[in-house]
Structures are given as structure tokens and as C-alpha cells.
Amino acid sequence: MSLFDWFANRPKVAPLSQEQQQREIADGLWTKCLACGALTYTKDLHLNNKVCPECGYHHPVKSHERLKQLLDADTWQPRNEHLTACDPLHFVDRKPYSERLREMQHKTGLNDAIQTGFGKIDTHPVALGVMDFNFMGGSMGSVVGEKITRLVEEATQARLPVILICASGGARMQEGMLSLMQMAKTAAALGRHRQANLLYISILTHPTTGGVTASFAMLGDLILAEPKALIGFAGRRVIEQTLREKLPDNFQTAEYLLQHGFVDMIVPRTQLKHTLAQLLRLHTPTSPPVGHRYVTPGFLLS
Amino acid sequence: MNSERKAVILDFERPLVEMEQRIRQIEQMAQESGVDVSDRVSQLVNNYRQLRQEIFSRLTPEQRVKVARHPRRPTTLDYIQAMTDEWLELHGDRGGSDDPALVGGFARLGGQPVLILGHQKGRDTKENVARNFGMASPGGYRKALRLMHHAHRFGLPIITLIDTPGAYPGVEAERLGQGEAIAVNLQEMFALAVPIICVVIGEGGSGGALGIGVGDRILMFEHAIYSVISPEGCAAILWKDSTQAAKAAQALKLTAPDLLELGLIDQILPEPLGAAHADPVQATETLKRALLDNLARLRELDGATLMRQRYDKFRRMGVVLDG
Ligand SMILES: [Zn+2]
Numbered sequence: 001m002s003l004f005d006w007f008a009n010r011p012k013v014a015p016l017s018q019e020q021q022q023r024e025i026a027d028g029l030w031t032k033c034l035a036c037g038a039l040t041y042t043k044d045l046h047l048n049n050k051v052c053p054e055c056g057y058h059h060p061v062k063s064h065e066r067l068k069q070l071l072d073a074d075t076w077q078p079r080n081e082h083l084t085a086c087d088p089l090h091f092v093d094r095k096p097y098s099e100r101l102r103e104m105q106h107k108t109g110l111n112d113a114i115q116t117g118f119g120k121i122d123t124h125p126v127a128l129g130v131m132d133f134n135f136m137g138g139s140m141g142s143v144v145g146e147k148i149t150r151l152v153e154e155a156t157q158a159r160l161p162v163i164l165i166c167a168s169g170g171a172r173m174q175e176g177m178l179s180l181m182q183m184a185k186t187a188a189a190l191g192r193h194r195q196a197n198l199l200y201i202s203i204l205t206h207p208t209t210g211g212v213t214a215s216f217a218m219l220g221d222l223i224l225a226e227p228k229a230l231i232g233f234a235g236r237r238v239i240e241q242t243l244r245e246k247l248p249d250n251f252q253t254a255e256y257l258l259q260h261g262f263v264d265m266i267v268p269r270t271q272l273k274h275t276l277a278q279l280l281r282l283h284t285p286t287s288p289p290v291g292h293r294y295v296t297p298g299f300l301l302s
Numbered sequence: 303m304n305s306e307r308k309a310v311i312l313d314f315e316r317p318l319v320e321m322e323q324r325i326r327q328i329e330q331m332a333q334e335s336g337v338d339v340s341d342r343v344s345q346l347v348n349n350y351r352q353l354r355q356e357i358f359s360r361l362t363p364e365q366r367v368k369v370a371r372h373p374r375r376p377t378t379l380d381y382i383q384a385m386t387d388e389w390l391e392l393h394g395d396r397g398g399s400d401d402p403a404l405v406g407g408f409a410r411l412g413g414q415p416v417l418i419l420g421h422q423k424g425r426d427t428k429e430n431v432a433r434n435f436g437m438a439s440p441g442g443y444r445k446a447l448r449l450m451h452h453a454h455r456f457g458l459p460i461i462t463l464i465d466t467p468g469a470y471p472g473v474e475a476e477r478l479g480q481g482e483a484i485a486v487n488l489q490e491m492f493a494l495a496v497p498i499i500c501v502v503i504g505e506g507g508s509g510g511a512l513g514i515g516v517g518d519r520i521l522m523f524e525h526a527i528y529s530v531i532s533p534e535g536c537a538a539i540l541w542k543d544s545t546q547a548a549k550a551a552q553a554l555k556l557t558a559p560d561l562l563e564l565g566l567i568d569q570i571l572p573e574p575l576g577a578a579h580a581d582p583v584q585a586t587e588t589l590k591r592a593l594l595d596n597l598a599r600l601r602e603l604d605g606a607t608l609m610r611q612r613y614d615k616f617r618r619m620g621v622v623l624d625g
Contacts, residue, residue: 080624082624082625083622083623083624084622084623085621085622085623086621086622086623088564088621089553089554089555091553092553093540093541093549093550093553094540094541094542141620142620142621142622143620143622145620146620146622149617171508171509171530171531173530173531173536173539173540173554174540175530175621176529176530176553176554176555176556176564177528177529177530177554177555177556177561177564177566178564178566178619178620178621179530180508180509180512180529180530181512181566181616181619181620182619182620183485183488183509183512184488184492184512184515184516184616184619185616185617185619185620187485187488187489187492188488188489188492188516188612188613188616188617189617190489191489191490191492191493192613194489195493210509211508211509211530213481213485214469214480214481214484214485214488214509214513215484215485215488216485217481217485218479218481218482218485218486219485219486219489232476232481233469233471233475233476233480233481233484233509234469234470234471234472234475234476234480235471238471238535239471239472239473239476242471243471243472243473245472245473247473248473251473251476252476260477260478260479261479262479262482
């Protein structure tokens with residue numbers, strides 16, 4: 001029996017009084033599903049990769065939880081952890097950017113919106129980047145762009161596959177055009193990785209929008225998405241306001257993108273490690289290639 | 303030129319317009335009365351020039367946004383028609399669409415064959431509607447890529463003229479993969495073994511601009527803007543108030559001098575007095591000369607060198623603290 005089935009079959013209602021329930025939710029012992037309202041023992045929810053055993057809702061996860069979910073134990077070797085943003089525009093909106101950064105760093109324990117490094121998935125070595133939506137909405141500024149670029153360059157050198165887990169509202173406005181240019185920079189690095197016939201898998205999680213969608217998120221050789229994740233370029237509100245168009249029900253969901261040919265498969269988080277391992281295995285030649293190499297079709301002219 | 307285009311006067315241009323009217327009045331009165339006022343008029347014309355110089359040399363970022371979006375500002379096709387010896391527009395992404403908001407074709411510039419691509423805004427309301435106000439769709443970016451691949455195969459230098467509020471935000475555009483289309487262009491433009499010169503001629507709106515904005519040289523007209531998000535959009539999100547667009551325009555560092563200082567563009571093309579819309583002929587001359595200069599320099603580099611330098615150029619973009 002899979003863990004998932006086991007969750008599905010166990011007693012569903014928490015045998016608690018209303019009052020005790022409220023107290024234990026507050027204590028964090030129980031977690032109420034944001035989608036169906038079902039109560040799950042928090043420990044069990046974490047064991048199920050924060051997917052509601054009742055309705056399959058994918059609760060938001062932090063980057064370090066992702067790492068734990070995906071990588072073989074004790075294989076994570078982080079890179080460039082100390083890179084930090086430095087407010088080159090001296091940007092002030094209702095609050096100075098430098099202050100926002102400090103607050104975010106304090107709140108999340110991260111220096112910026114992505115963790116990058118090397119690790120193993122079911123014994124397969126990979127270069128892995130995991131974005132963290134909790135850090136300024138996973139927005140991409142210079143640090144996110146630089147860390148991805150360095151990771152991809154190192155992976156190209158080491159001839160390793162790259163996996164990027166996307167979760168982002170887009171480019172970081174507080175770094176202005178420096179943020180926009182990270183789209184080109186990361187795309188360029190992935191282009192070299194691609195020209196070396198190395199595998200890049202991008203994983204789109206809720207939400208993946210704006211400048212991240214229009215760069216590395218959509219450049220995967222293989223693109224996976226989590227169920228019901230919001231994925232798109234333009235914001236829903238912008239489309240509604242500027243064009244007064246009625247939006248389809250499942251517009252900009254993972255399922256919508258699958259239907260229109262922009263993702264390869266939708267993979268529930270509980271299956272993600274398994275699926276990645278399978279894909280990596282399928283890309284591991286059983287015997288060394290004999291003098292034959294494919295020409296990467298994307299760079300059909302180089 | 304129709305009256306709609308003539309009628310547009312930006313608020314900071316108003317003193318100039320009033321002065322111009324006064325000069326005309328004096329001239330007319332002089333003609334009627336037969337009195338010689340040429341000294342007085344030439345003095346006023348001088349004052350007028352001085353005032354124009356003053357106004358345009360200290361435009362605020364918000365005012366530059368207005369100049370960059372000026373409905374009479376020369377568009378991609380205006381420049382192409384004025385500066386090339388030949389022009390053949392080509393159509394279609396070979397995937398079911400042809401986007402009128404992003405045009406492309408072969409041209410002869412200073413005797414040399416080149417590929418020119420550019421966002422195309424309309425020159426009146428009707429054309430703007432037909433051209434989606436210069437907001438390109440996935441089909442536009444894919445047409446651009448098809449033509450750029452062609453240029454690569456036949457050794458044609460590529461010139462892109464950037465002038466868009468942003469990529470088209472619509473249901474159809476999303477369905478057809480707006481993000482994917484732009485992303486693929488960003489990646490592929492690093493693998494073209496021909497010179498690429500990008501010029502922001504008006505409005506450089508975010509990813510929609512960058513989708514044809516990867517090149518060996520990035521030029522920008524003096525009063526053009528290039529921004530990660532529109533000032534209005536930025537104000538709505540960060541200030542929760544879209545009327546704070548002036549503050550956002552200031553904060554975003556979207557003017558040509560700002561971007562030169564940040565190392566994100568290579569060269570600023572000076573505009574005629576009163577901006578490009580005041581003297582399109584001179585603006586065209588400036589653009590043509592800059593393109594030919596840069597082409598001459600880039601032509602000396604082989605494809606591999608161009609691609610390596612292009613990579614290194616964008617590789618350096620960004621500011622981080624390490625350690
Ligand atoms: Zn649930």
C-alpha cells in the first residue's frame with residue numbers, strides 16, 4: 001500500500017471537541033486544509049509532502065522542505081548561499097528595498113528567493129535550484145539570476161542535468177531593468193547547457209508567472225507541473241482589465257497548459273521524486289554512446 | 303497627417319505651443335500693417351529655441367515616459383521607410399498566424415542587405431487597434447525567430463527596433479504560449495552567428511521588448527524608456543495606487559542615461575530639439591548613422607566571437623554582493 005492510500009484509508013475525522021481542535025490547530029498540531037477544510041495531523045501532512053490526503057490540495061512548501069522531499073539524505077551541497085542583493089537603484093516604494101530585504105532574510109532565513117546546489121535523486125547526481133515563494137514572492141532579481149546562471153554553468157562543466165523548481169511572481173521590480181536582464185542571462189546559460197546535449201527539467205509550481213515564465217521556466221527540455229498550479233505570463237487581472245475578455249474556468253492552470261501543449265506532464269508532489277528518478281534513469285545510457293551524437297534540434301543552425 | 307495626430311500636446315510642451323502662436327500672431331499683424339518686425343521675431347524665435355532646449359534637457363522620468371509614448375513619435379516602419387534604400391516586408395510564423403504588431407523583412411541600409419524587425423505601433427487609433435498598440439503576440443515572436451534564423455543562415459546582420467508597451471496580455475496570447483515564445487527567443491538570440499543591433503526607439507516594455515532585445519549592441523534614443531514594468535503597473539502593485547506612476551517612473555531608473563550608467567545599454571542616440579517627433583528627419587539620420595557605424599565595427603568579428611561576446615555582455619548584467 002502506498003503512503004497515499006494509507007492516508008486515504010485511515011479514520012478521517014479528528015476525534016476532538018471543537019474547543020480542543022481549535023487549540024491544537026493554533027498549536028500547529030493539526031493543519032486545516034485550505035481547500036477542503038479537512039484536518040490533518042501536521043506531522044502526517046508533512047510526511048505526505050504537504051498534499052492534503054482528503055482532496056489532493058498542494059499546500060505551499062518552503063524551499064528547504066522541497067530539498068528534503070526530493071534529495072537523497074545528506075547529499076545536498078549548496079552553492080553561493082552567501083550571494084545577497086544590494087539595492088543598486090536605492091529603490092524606495094512604501095518602504096526601502098534594503099529594509100524589505102532585511103525583513104525577508106530575517107523571516108525566511110534565506111538570503112534571497114532561491115537555493116541552488118548539487119545533490120542526488122535516487123542516486124542520480126543533479127544540479128538543483130529551488131525557488132522560494134516566501135521570499136518576496138519568489139521574485140527574480142540579480143541574485144536569483146546570478147545563482148541560476150552559476151549553477152547551470154557549473155552543471156555544464158560537470159556534464160550534469162539541471163532541475164529548476166519554479167515558484168515566482170516574476171521579475172523583481174525593485175531592481176528595475178537589472179531584473180529583466182536576468183531573463184536573458186539565465187536563458188543564455190541554459191542555451192550552452194542545451195548545446196552540450198545535457199538534460200534540463202523545469203518544474204512549474206504554484207505560482208509561476210511573468211518574467212520567470214518567459215525565461216527559464218519555459219525552456220525545459222522537459223516541463224513538469226504540479227496539479228492546479230497557476231502558470232502564465234500576463235496577470236489575470238491585467239487581462240481582464242485591459243481587454244474585458246471572459247477568462248476560461250481553468251485559465252492559466254497546469255491543466256490548461258497541458259491541454260495546450262506547454263507542459264509534458266502533471267505530477268502530484270507525492271510522485272515527484274519518483275518521476276524525476278525515472279526520467280533521470282531513462283536518460284542514463286546503459287552502454288556508452290558509440291561515436292554518435294544527436295544535434296540538438298533547438299539550436300538547429302549552430 | 304490627420305488632425306488627431308496633430309492635436310497631441312504634452313503639458314510641458316504647452317509653453318512652447320503658446321510661444322509659437324504668439325510669434326505667428328506678430329508675423330500676421332506685421333504683414334497686415336506693413337511694419338517691419340523681423341528683429342522682434344528673430345528674438346522671439348531665439349527665446350523659443352532656448353526654452354525648448356531648457357524644457358527637454360531637464361525632463362523628469364515621468365515626462366520622458368510621455369515623450370516615449372508620444373502618438374506622433376516615429377514608429378518602426380517610419381524609420382525603415384525613411385532610412386532604407388529597399389524594404390520587403392515578410393509575413394507569418396508558419397504556425398497559423400501573422401502578427402501585425404511585430405513586423406520584419408529584408409532591407410538595404412547604406413548599400414548592405416540586413417534583416418530589420420520591430421514592434422509596430424499604429425499611427426492613428428484605427429491602425430493602433432489593428433496593430434494591438436504594438437503589443438506583440440506569440441506569433442509575432444515566432445515570426446521574428448523564423449526570420450532571425452534565416453538571417454543567420456544567409457549571413458544578414460539583424461537590426462531590431464523596440465517600441466512596445468509590453469507583450470500582448472490576452473487569452474489567445476496565453477493559450478498560444480506567450481511566455482514560451484519570448485523565452486525561446488531569448489535563448490536562440492545567443493546562438494545567431496551574425497551581428498545583432500537592438501535599438502529602443504520609443505517604449506521598451508518589459509519582456510515584450512526583451513523578446514527581440516538580445517544583441518551585440520543595445521542602443522537607445524535619448525528620450526526612449528526601457529523598463530521591467532510600466533510605471534502605472536509598478537505603482538499599482540508597490541504603492542497600491544496607480545496614480546503614483548510619477549514616483550514609480552523615478553524609482554525604476556528607466557531612462558537612457560540611467561540605463562547607460564547601470565551598464566545595461568551601450569549608447570544613447572541624441573534626439574533633435576523637442577524630441578524625435580519634432581524632427582523625424584533628423585532622428586532618422588541619427589539612427590541610420592549609428593546603425594552603420596556599429597555594423598561596420600561588428601562586421602569585423604566572426605560569428606563565434608560575436609556569440610561569445612554577446613554571452614559575456616549579458617553574463618555581466620546584475621549587481622550582487624558575494625560573501
Ligand atoms: Zn483538502
